[in-house]
Amino acid sequence: MRNIDIVYRSREMMIQYKRILIPIFLFVSLVGVIPSLISNSLLTLIASILIMPATQGLITSSLKAYRDSGETVETYEDGLYGFKNWTKLFGTYFTYNFIKFVIFFIEVILVTTLVYMVFGDQLMEAVELISQTNYGFLSYEYALMSALGAVFTVLAMIVLPNIIVIIITNIIYDLFFFPVFYLLEDGVKGFEAMGIAKRMMKGKKKQLFLLKLSFFGWIVLAYILTVIIGTVISMLIPIGDNGTFLFTIILSAIISVLVYRVRYQLAMTIFYKEVVGEDTIEMDDHYYDYGESRFKEELPREDDDFYETFSNRQLIMGVGIYLPLYFIGATFLLSIVFGLLINAFGWTDSNFVNSWFNFVVDGTLLIIALFMFRNVFQSAWQYFKSLSLKEIGKLTLAGYGLTYVVMVAGNIVVNLFDLGSESANQVAIEGLMHNFPIPMLFATIVFAPLVEEFVFRGIIFRAMRRFGPTLAILVSGFLFGFIHVSRAVFAGDLSQFIQIAPYMFMGCLFAFLYEKTKSIAVPMYLHVFSNLISVLVILFI
Numbered sequence: 001m002r003n004i005d006i007v008y009r010s011r012e013m014m015i016q017y018k019r020i021l022i023p024i025f026l027f028v029s030l031v032g033v034i035p036s037l038i039s040n041s042l043l044t045l046i047a048s049i050l051i052m053p054a055t056q057g058l059i060t061s062s063l064k065a066y067r068d069s070g071e072t073v074e075t076y077e078d079g080l081y082g083f084k085n086w087t088k089l090f091g092t093y094f095t096y097n098f099i100k101f102v103i104f105f106i107e108v109i110l111v112t113t114l115v116y117m118v119f120g121d122q123l124m125e126a127v128e129l130i131s132q133t134n135y136g137f138l139s140y141e142y143a144l145m146s147a148l149g150a151v152f153t154v155l156a157m158i159v160l161p162n163i164i165v166i167i168i169t170n171i172i173y174d175l176f177f178f179p180v181f182y183l184l185e186d187g188v189k190g191f192e193a194m195g196i197a198k199r200m201m202k203g204k205k206k207q208l209f210l211l212k213l214s215f216f217g218w219i220v221l222a223y224i225l226t227v228i229i230g231t232v233i234s235m236l237i238p239i240g241d242n243g244t245f246l247f248t249i250i251l252s253a254i255i256s257v258l259v260y261r262v263r264y265q266l267a268m269t270i271f272y273k274e275v276v277g278e279d280t281i282e283m284d285d286h287y288y289d290y291g292e293s294r295f296k297e298e299l300p301r302e303d304d305d306f307y308e309t310f311s312n313r314q315l316i317m318g319v320g321i322y323l324p325l326y327f328i329g330a331t332f333l334l335s336i337v338f339g340l341l342i343n344a345f346g347w348t349d350s351n352f353v354n355s356w357f358n359f360v361v362d363g364t365l366l367i368i369a370l371f372m373f374r375n376v377f378q379s380a381w382q383y384f385k386s387l388s389l390k391e392i393g394k395l396t397l398a399g400y401g402l403t404y405v406v407m408v409a410g411n412i413v414v415n416l417f418d419l420g421s422e423s424a425n426q427v428a429i430e431g432l433m434h435n436f437p438i439p440m441l442f443a444t445i446v447f448a449p450l451v452e453e454f455v456f457r458g459i460i461f462r463a464m465r466r467f468g469p470t471l472a473i474l475v476s477g478f479l480f481g482f483i484h485v486s487r488a489v490f491a492g493d494l495s496q497f498i499q500i501a502p503y504m505f506m507g508c509l510f511a512f513l514y515e516k517t518k519s520i521a522v523p524m525y526l527h528v529f530s531n532l533i534s535v536l537v538i539l540f541i
Contacts, residue, residue: 001274003211010267014193021262024061026055028251029261036249052097057081059181062269062285069519083274092189095393096180099194100173100452101349107169108162133427175205182272191390198389200276218260225259226252247480306532314373318459322372326365326455328485336359352358353437358432359439369454376417380521382404398534399513399526408507419433423499424488434536444535455515456507457523480507 032052035047061078128180163521179197183189188196201208230248331530338357347353370377433440456476464472481504488496510523 001270003207003214006211006267006270006274007214009270010263013065013270014263017264021065021450022257024057024079025257025262025265026254028057028082028256032251032323033107034251037246049094049097052093053086054082056085056089056093056181056184058265059185059269062265063182064187064274065406066269066273068266074342088189088408089184092180092184092193095190098176100170103173104166106532107165111165113441131133140471154282170494171209175208176201176206178268179276181274182269191388191393195389207275210273211267215260215267217266218264219256222256222259224251226255229255239473267505271430314376315459317372317461322369323455323459325368325452330361330365330368334364351432355436355439355443359443359447362443364495365451366447369451371452376520380519380524383519384521384525395522395525396529399522400529402509402513403506403526403530406505408474409503410505413501414498417525423485423502424493424496425484425499428536433535437539441535445528449525449531452480452483453510453520453524453527457511461511461514467517473508473515476511477504477506477508480504480510 031051034051037045038047057078057080060081061475064078067165077084177194177197179200181194183193183197206485226248230251233247334357338353341347342353429440429444433444456479460479461472461476464475478500481502484503485496485499488499510527513526514520514523
């Protein structure tokens with residue numbers, strides 16, 4: 001079905017059912033502005049999260065109109081549909097928006113870091129100029145213009161790129177998962193709905209984007225009308241700044257419904273039923289692509305990317321060649337190389353040298369592992385790709401939840417001894433991360449987790465497994481913990497030995513998950529995700 005046909009049909013439906021649909025849309029839109037009326041930002045965020053399912057009433061009523069059963073639309077029932085079914089709907093709405101938020105958050109970090117790396121000096125000068133309160137010999141006008149120019153510099157270099165990236169990502173994300181909330185009407189929820197929605201949108205995203213774009217003029221018109229009417233009323237009726245703000249928000253919601261929102265929702269519903277639904281079949285009230293198997297392989301699986309593909313010859317290579325490289329060889333050889341570079345270029349910043357040294361060492365070890373044990377990593381990657389979005393979501397929530405619990409338990413053990421010391425490893429990473437984030441981001445989030453899982457849950461656990469799973473879990477977990485405190489302990493700070501607890505507990509958990517899931521891909525993914533969260537906390541909290 002062409003977009004022009006969808007637009008014309010939505011207009012006809014709007015004319016036919018506007019008297020029963022407009023009250024519902026007005027009600028839901030006014031409920032949506034409630035969080036904006038709350039002065040406390042935390043309460044605003046909580047309220048915004050809690051009322052997310054309220055918009056499901058718009059989908060329900062528009063689907064009824066599509067089926068030519070407008071007489072079944074009820075202002076009260078459909079307007080409150082999202083609240084009456086809140087427990088069934090909230091999980092999907094929260095999952096959908098939380099994933100989007102995480103993507104935005106990571107993008108902001110990367111964009112801001114990149115801008116800072118390129119324009120760091122200019123930004124620091126601008127921030128310093130903005131913070132000045134006494135401009136000394138500068139005239140007031142010149143100082144004001146300088147400060148405004150500095151503000152514009154910060155906005156142009158940091159804020160604007162982030163806004164552009166977020167807008168583009170939001171558009172792409174919504175195109176990929178457009179059918180999610182329609183699938184809720186068929187009983188499909190959460191990650192399952194997102195996975196099915198992504199498959200349903202193959203080859204249809206461009207048409208949906210153009211359909212959404214066709215309403216851009218109406219959105220602009222609604223904005224212009226809101227500004228004009230709001231300005232006129234505020235001039236005629238003095239209601240103060242706060243009153244004007246609240247009135248404008250409410251007026252914007254009302255005008256958007258009257259100008260375009262009903263037609264827009266009807267057009268989206270027609271697109272879903274006529275375009276997205278044309279390549280799907282219905283099975284037990286669930287929609288699936290033709291030829292798409294309903295059933296995915298669930299954890300655990302019988303075959304194992306280490307036990308099946310990691311041969312005895314490779315195990316000997318791992319123990320005899322790779323482990324010596326990991327623990328001694330790579331660090332020793334590359335330290336010689338870096339020593340020559342320090343003398344040649346006169347590097348004096350130890351943080352610079354250490355951050356790039358970690359980057360090179362971990363990156364080199366990962367490349368060697370990928371070369372020597374390519375089939376193992378390929379098998380792990382194939383296993384991870386076989387997981388559905390729902391399975392990955394469950395793995396993320398449950399796996400990271402367990403990781404957090406064991407880390408807290410380890411820290412409790414450390415606090416019981418109360419030796420008054422912090423983890424030297426953690427302190428060193430935090431210092432390097434703040435000073436040279438780019439190499440440390442790669443080393444901490446990508447290189448180190450993959451290499452460490454290959455070494456401790458791969459080679460060491462695999463070698464010890466013949467003596468029983470319990471011993472293999474404990475040995476690999478202990479060695480994983482010890483490697484994180486060994487430098488400080490060997491330097492003479494024996495108090496650091498107790499810091500082994502949280503790392504050991506996490507290592508034992510990852511080994512346990514490897515034993516249960518039969519794939520090294522699982523601890524690799526959780527290790528990467530756990531380090532990502534830790535890095536975000538270090539940089540921004």
